[in-house]
Amino acid sequence: MFNIGQMQLNNSFTLVEPHTSLIHIKNELLEHDFVFVSGETYYGISNSEYNLIAIDEDSLPVINWIEKVNWLPSKVSTINELSTSTTDWRRPVLIKDKDKGDIIGVVTANQWFQQLEGENKKLSSYFYTLAETINDAVTAVDQEGTVICWNSVAERTYKIKRENILGQKIGEHFKAESLILHHILNEGRTVRGAYHRPNNDTHVLINASPIIKDNTIIGGIAIERDITGFVRLNEELDSSLPSLIDQEKPFDSIIGVSSEIQQALQIAQKVASADIPVLLTGEPGTGKEMLAHAIHYGGSKNTGPFVTVNCSTIPSGLLEAELFGYQEGVFTSDRKVGQAGKIEQACNGTLFLEEVDKMPLDIQEKFLNYVEHQSFYRVGGSELITTNTRIIASTSQPLESMAKDGEFNETLYYRLTVINIDIPPLRKRTEDIIKLVQQFIHEFSSKYKKPIPEITPKVMTLLMNYDWPGNIRELRNVIERFIILNDENIITLHHLPKNIVDTYSGDNSKVPSQNETSLKEHAPIKEEALIIEEALRKTYGNKSAAAKLLGISRGTLYNKIKEYELN
Structure with missing residues (x-):
């Protein structure tokens, strides 16, 4: 978790033999921060401890002085082993290279404490920045239920300032038995997407998890999305x-x-x-x-x-x-x-x-x-x-x-x-489209206080041939759209959504020509007969519906059917 690989080691040290005299040790301490007596066990003396050896005879071997005063040994460790619980911090720790085994530096308990404190502050900064970046309320409590994190969204959601809740038991502000975090601390279970109502005026969806260290619950964290609106x-x-x-x-x-x-x-x-x-x-x-x-x-x-x-x-x-x-x-x-x-x-x-x-x-x-x-x-x-x-x-x-x-x-x-x-689906009941169009035209013309418009055969043909993936709801929306946009009491191609027009714009058998707005505009006899046949086919032989589709009266349609000898 900690980035101890970048830790600064103290390189001001020297190694001496066990029978080195105290006078030599004193001289070395004037030039280095530490002197380490090497052997099967290492003993470290810092320059701040100079006065402890100054009172003994200069000729006394340092190992004799160590035995005399019961000096504590120093541990030898790699950087990665420092965070283990076996490290003895009563004396400075020698750091060795994990590959070569050479002694490369010294770490004291004070240095280690400062390193951990710095890393803890760094992690806290990451955590609180993350909590503030999330758009939901974030709450964290310790194993006693004391609030240790309360982000600004939580402040807005619950109308409780951070300074008024941090360091306090969360149960002092919310009913304990209704709080998800209390269940988390007691049972250790995770919660995902649970509905929660922490007070009368607030509805939230909550995700919560216990914080576990060494198989022990040491706290809990909850992220709550306000769904009150x-x-x-x-x-x-x-x-x-x-x-x-x-x-x-x-x-x-x-x-x-x-x-x-x-x-x-x-x-x-x-x-x-x-x-x-x-x-x-x-x-x-x-x-x-x-x-x-x-x-x-x-x-x-x-x-x-x-x-x-x-x-x-x-x-x-x-x-x-x-x-x-x-x-x-x-x-x-x-x-x-x-x-x-x-x-x-x-x-x-x-x-x-x-x-x-x-x-x-x-x-x-x-x-x-x-x-x-x-x-x-x-x-x-x-x-x-x-x-x-x-x-x-x-x-x-x-x-x-x-x-x-x-x-x-x-x-x-x-x-x-x-x-x-x-x-x-509507595409399988095209014979219903004409009546649905008429109903929606009357509905929205009344709603928006507009006269009932005329629909050109071209527009009706497009409406009849379109697949309507959104079914009746889509048809209703299209009708409402062209009623709103219509200012001429006639519905033409430009009132329809582009996706409908584009679907059939290249199919001349289904879409009348751009200049055609009514059967009455003198279409050639053969073409007129084909148009009538197409209308009858689309309306499954319903002559009233076909006449409305073509924009002519039912009597005119009957005359045309007779004239062209259509079945």
Whole structure:
């Protein structure tokens, strides 16, 4: 740990034979800091000890004087051996070259102490600089729980100045039994990503580890990330999130004429009143949350709350407390402060678990127990709480293969898939795009107080042919974008995002020419017939939809079909 390789050795020394006279030793001490009597054992005399030999006869051999006064020997060591516990620092230590064995210098106890003190200050500087560089609160305590490090982020997080907590027991500022560091000191276990609430107003995620020396815990260090803002924002979103559908006619709010979406809606309507878990699968943005709302408001628990938990956005350390709540006094010294979890909040209603595949396995085990018994314990609680809450979960991942690979609790998987409703991606239900576009145009025109614009056939063709990797959510965002940007009451190519235009810009069979804005602009007869055929194909023969796509009336379309003898 210490950089003793760069230690300055004292080179002012000489070696003498055991029978060297004291007068010679005295003379050598006038020129050197140390004289060492060599042999099987080395004895060192420093020039500060000159007066001790001055009182004896000059002719006396030095070895006789050493035996007479019981002079302590000096240890011979290499630089790397100095830090071992066997080094005797009562006398100066001779340092030998580890390869050649030659004596190369001298180290005294005072020099060694100064070296250790300098290295300790250097390490402390590194440690405190690191603590200040981290964007999280850093706390370190010794084995007694006394605070030895408290960085500036900790000051801001807990509103406690460094000078008011350093050197004090951490339990004087926080309730001892709720402090992670106390568990660290008592049990020696590490903590990763644990939710923690050290006082009423603060929520943190904590990583903590014991400091161990020679198999003994000598302290603990914790790094805490303040997630108070996240928790409050999550609470605000939960309280302000509007319903996505018409609660009176929930399933009518979901647009879809394709056979796949109609089949999904039929299953959803049948199970809405059945108090069993439902798993919604499908790509991101396909409308799983909207269908969950429809099942809730179309079922027997429609008068109860609809509560959402997104397992992918809530940190794993917080998710357990978010779902199950926590008991009074567990995370804070205030015995009156507790929190009901989302399961309790959704009692007699529906709990919607978004991205359930992101739920950690240990929490899955506890959640499975709730699904099986409709009861659970709060975090830190001993009271069994029973609630009647319906569970709807969603995932965009292959949950079955995750369960087989041990990445998802297999029993929980089977519990959640009593009813599995898969929502097809938008690229497989292009016949729904026209109605979705119309709905979103009306929605955002009303929201931004703008007249309902006309959409050119070119724009509609692009919207029909685009793959929509973000599905309905992406389509909705695109419509909102061009409603905001539109000032001409007509939607043209430049209102669309560049990625959509670029996707089909080189395909003339799918994209009308740059100058074409309407079928009425006298396209050649053959080309007009091809355009009508393409529109009918894209709308699966739906003539009303094809007419809207082409920007003409349904009567005109019928006349054109008859004129060109189209099937």
